[in-house]
Amino acid sequence: MSDTVSIEDKYITAGDGYKLAATVYAPAAAARAIVLINSATAVPRKIYRGFATYLAERGLAALTYDYRGVGGSRPATLRGFSGRMRDWAALDVAAAVAHARQTWPSLPLLYVGHSFGGQALGLIPNNSEVSRAYFVSAQAAYWRQMPVPENFRAFLLMNLVGRTAAHAIGYVPGWIGIGEDLPKGVFLEWAGWVLMPRYFFDDSTLAALENFPRYRGALRAVGTADDPWATPAMIDMLASGYSGAAVERATFDPRGIGANAIGHFGFFRPQFRDALWRDAADWLMQL
Numbered sequence: 001m002s003d004t005v006s007i008e009d010k011y012i013t014a015g016d017g018y019k020l021a022a023t024v025y026a027p028a029a030a031a032r033a034i035v036l037i038n039s040a041t042a043v044p045r046k047i048y049r050g051f052a053t054y055l056a057e058r059g060l061a062a063l064t065y066d067y068r069g070v071g072g073s074r075p076a077t078l079r080g081f082s083g084r085m086r087d088w089a090a091l092d093v094a095a096a097v098a099h100a101r102q103t104w105p106s107l108p109l110l111y112v113g114h115s116f117g118g119q120a121l122g123l124i125p126n127n128s129e130v131s132r133a134y135f136v137s138a139q140a141a142y143w144r145q146m147p148v149p150e151n152f153r154a155f156l157l158m159n160l161v162g163r164t165a166a167h168a169i170g171y172v173p174g175w176i177g178i179g180e181d182l183p184k185g186v187f188l189e190w191a192g193w194v195l196m197p198r199y200f201f202d203d204s205t206l207a208a209l210e211n212f213p214r215y216r217g218a219l220r221a222v223g224t225a226d227d228p229w230a231t232p233a234m235i236d237m238l239a240s241g242y243s244g245a246a247v248e249r250a251t252f253d254p255r256g257i258g259a260n261a262i263g264h265f266g267f268f269r270p271q272f273r274d275a276l277w278r279d280a281a282d283w284l285m286q287l
Contacts, residue, residue, distance in 0.1 A: 004028045005056040012065055012099045015091040021045070022065035022096075025052040031061035033108040033287060035114040036100050036130075038093060038117030039064075040137070040162025040265070041085075041190060042179030044071030048114075050068075050270045051277055059283045060110070063100055067092045069183040078181055079170035084189040088116070089123035090208060101129050108286045113138050115230065115264065118221070119200070122212035122241050132287075133245075134280050136267045139234035140199035150228035153177075158191035169279040199234075201241060209241075216244040218282050225253040252276060 005025055012020040023045060035055050045064035052062035066073035067088050068087045069081055083091075100109055111133040113121055118138020121127050143154040152276050157177060172187040174180045182190075196202040201209065219242055223235045232251060239247045254262045257275040267276050 002053055002057050005053050007053075012096055014068065014095045014181040018068050018091065019073070020065050020068065020096070021093055022063060022099075023049075023052070025056040025062040025064075027056045027059050027061060029059065030136075030182070031056075031104070031107060032059045032285065033110050034100050034104040035060050035062045035110040035112055035284060036096055037062055038096070038111065038113045038120060039062045039067065039070070040115035040117060040179075041186075042070065042174060042182050043114070043265070044180055045266075046071065048268055051112075051268050051280075052271075054273060054277050055281055055284075058285065060281070060284065061104065061107070065092075065096050069186060070180050073180075076189060078183050081171065081183045082185060083183055084185040084204060085116070085193075086189065086208060088186065093117075093120040094124040094126055097124060097126050097129055097170040101126075108132070108287050110134075112136065112280065112284075114257065115139070116266070119238060121215060122238075123206075125208075125211050125214070127211060127215040128217075130215065130217055132284055133215070134284055135219065135235075135239075136280075137223050137227055137230035137235070137264050138221060138238055139223070139230040140237040141194050141229055141234050142197050142199055142220070142237075143194050144197070145231055145233055146228045147231070154194065154229075158194050162187055162191055197266045198237065200239075212241040213244045215242055217246075218248075218286075219245040219249040220250065222250045222252060222267075222279070224264075224267070225251055226261055227264045229264045250279075 012022045055062045111130045113137045118135035140282045166184045193200045
């Protein structure tokens, strides 16, 4: 880690008063902008520590945080913990955007969304506060669009293994292959969306979809050629929802940057500092 970046843990108050664990990465000199880093499903904020530090080294303040039920925002037990995936957007992501705007009112607000983090920007009512958004493997993930055999694994994981665990245990343990443990309601809603051809765009109960056109900033949506959970078609489907945005698309091939694999989570590995991380920082800094 850099000795020129200050790192401070704090809490963000969600829309319903729930406390979300967060970390601020500040550059040595005055920051040019604030970047809000929004996690993938079942991924704690510590995964983005190296990337956030890199952004701060480039002169951007960065803020990471954990959604309720995950990482530092996890309660003593997940059994009986209420909340759905839509609440992560409405209560947590919206509050993180508001916190960033209130804490750094004079700085441009930039947004990095990994997987669900990119989906969430379209669901929050205050997304117009964001001027530039960089999505990593953010998609409308329909299981039938995944390549074989991942499509069958995803179907069994979502429709059988995960649902059974959710009802039997009261939450879904990460060891089934999802990352960190997830609250029951979050997993069940996520599983339902993955089984729909247009993901949450097919959910008639999700009124927050009306917020997608409100985002009118710049948007760069990137994926990787070896990511079965975020194929180009899935990324394009999500991006199409941002009808008011200027959308750029890019797909990184591992071979093109001298790597064996990147996948759904590899973008944030330190080995990609001078390739993928640089692409993100260079684009975000076109203020």
